[in-house]
Amino acid sequence: MPLLEGINLGPLLPEHPEELIVGIILFLIIWFVAAKFVVPKFEATYAERTEEIQGGIEKAEAAQAEAAAALEEYRAQLASAREEASRIREDAKSQGAAIIADMRQQATEESSRLLSNAKAQIEAERATAVTQLRSEVGGLATTLAGRIIGESLDDDERAARTVDRFIADLEAHPAGQA
Template identity: 55%
Template sequence: MTSMITAAEEVNPLVPHPVEIVLSLVVFAILFYVVRKFVAPKFEQAFAERTEAIEGGLKRAEEMQAEAKAALERYQAQLSEARHEASRIREEAKEQGAAIVVEMREQAQAEAQRIITHAHGQLEAERQQALAQLRTEIGDLSTQLASRIVGEALEDDGRQRRIVERFLAELEQQESVGERR
């Protein structure tokens, strides 16, 4: 039993001394007080600032995204308006082009008609001139021929002209009767 008493009196290295326990509790309390008084508020302040910065950044990002969306909608509206304007301008240009084509066609037809009318008038004048010239030549030839046949000179121009006119009228009458058949 003595050995047990001596063993009980011996200090167990696993069990701390009561002074160490008290001293550890005092140091822990001081350390807890210092951390709670000085360190924890700094952490809370840093955490609050960081939370505020993140929330402010998110809010600014949402605002920027809303502005970008509004700008995109304005751009799309302007683009749509520009497309409609371009389409309208193309349609007007097509209409003007068609009107110009119609006008130019009408002018060309009027000019062609004028040229045709002028050509017909010119042809008729040349035809009349050729007929008059032929009548004169036929009259001269027929007068010369008749003078040779009759043997006397037909020098009276008025008489000569009447004979030729009568002869030509008879020829035209024969031609018109021949055409009717």
């Protein structure tokens, strides 16, 4: 080692050159083993992880696309449900209006029927009252007239004419003038 004698390399220069050769040989063996066995394992592991990550990304994209499709379907169903609810409300309103109109018509018909029945009943009662009044007034008038005249007016035909004439006079004059 005459070339290196003037240079002080310190700890880098081995004292024995055989150690340097053995070190280089061991380095080459370790490098060969690493290149032959360890690096392919690392590469395989790296490739697997890359595939897993890529598969995960694809799955995530597929899941995201599926979620977007489900969201669109949900929105479409929601819009359809809103339209149907609106249609049902409109149908209910129209049915309610029809029911109200029908009930009003029925109430009008019922009130007309009750009014006509009441009028008929009043007319019948009036006719009965007039008939009853004529017979009572006629009987009273005949008795009174007979007492005034002093003779009996039992003649039915004459009594009926007298009563009719008396009632006609009453009907001809309003109550305030009588």
